[in-house]
Amino acid sequence: MATRRFFPPLRTLITTRSVTYMPRPGDGTPRPVTLIPGDGIGPLVTNAVEQVMEAMHAPVYFEKYEVHGDMKRVPQQVLDSIRKNKVCLKGGLKTPVGGGVNSLNVQLRKELDLYASLVNCFNLPGLPTRHENVDIVVVRENTEGEYSGLEHEVVPGVVESLKVITKFCSERIAKYAFEYAYLNNRKKVTAVHKANIMKLADGLFLESCREVATKYPSIKYNEIIVDNCCMQLVSKPEQFDVMVTPNLYGNLVANTAAGIAGGTGVMPGGNVGAEHAVFEQGASAGNVGKEKITEQKKANPVALLLSSAMMLRHLQFPSFADRLESAVKRVISEGKYRTKDLGGNSTTQEVVDAVIANLD
CATH class of the missing domain: 3.40.718.10 (Isopropylmalate Dehydrogenase)
Known part of the structure; x- marks a missing residue:
């Protein structure tokens, strides 16, 4: 599988043609990643990522923080964690409509100068569009x-x-x-x-x-x-x-x-600055607040799983990223385990189990 390169830091854009990612302690050394489960379906899909990362023995570990969209500001300890770790994985944060409440998503981008949002929208084999x-x-x-x-x-x-x-x-x-x-x-x-x-x-x-x-x-x-x-x-x-x-x-x-x-449930994405990167579902379109699928535990984890593959590639672990992407695409292509938005009736956990079974 061809390796895609994501998120070149600003300082390398003109002077060199080889992407230098954020430094890590050494080959195979686990990297800390700040994890924000978020609101609505967020805890379901971030837990899906945690399970898959553990199953594939990915060289990352998570520092988890509870942040919710009705907070006035992103807690300072969360910002400090992201600044220390350089990388964050997050579920959606719900922003109340009207009422003068600021979006924590916008706050994060401003505080960390995450100047570029990248969303990759592509057809997945086996998913009719x-x-x-x-x-x-x-x-x-x-x-x-x-x-x-x-x-x-x-x-x-x-x-x-x-x-x-x-x-x-x-x-x-x-x-x-x-x-x-x-x-x-x-x-x-x-x-x-x-x-x-x-x-x-x-x-x-x-x-x-x-x-x-x-x-x-x-x-x-x-x-x-x-x-x-x-x-x-x-x-x-x-x-x-x-x-x-x-x-x-x-x-x-x-x-x-x-x-x-193919829908917002399968599109990966992230927000990047010169020093930090936050990976999340590429296109939200209201998925955060879907109470029914949250209660039924039938949220689609595919988008965040693919975003976490982008994160692995960003951390210079391309072989793990390839394994994860291949497993997810194989599950989608086979069509046996799909959530409702993709024409099936599977739970989040059933999709996760199928991805884990296809990791090899």
């Missing part, structure tokens, strides 16, 4: 734009929400997208924008993408307006390869692409 040959990587700027939550009430009944776009953040996300494409033999990078209306903000984002594109002549570069992008995604998704987007558009595009390629 409306479109074939879908293999899209959405690289989303994670720290600014509308999604960063800079808003306030000017006077009662009038709320101002700020969209801030900077040259620095636009350039580094463009560099990440092009370097990812280069290292993974991708052929095209598409910048998603609304510069026809937001001429200054999205115009600056496009200007940065164009400048970076000139340094990668072997990679085709094009641009698409976000509303046309959504239409093209649902009609001809195979035309897209790597997509680089501002913050809010990337959230919408990634979830749309995930739905096209």
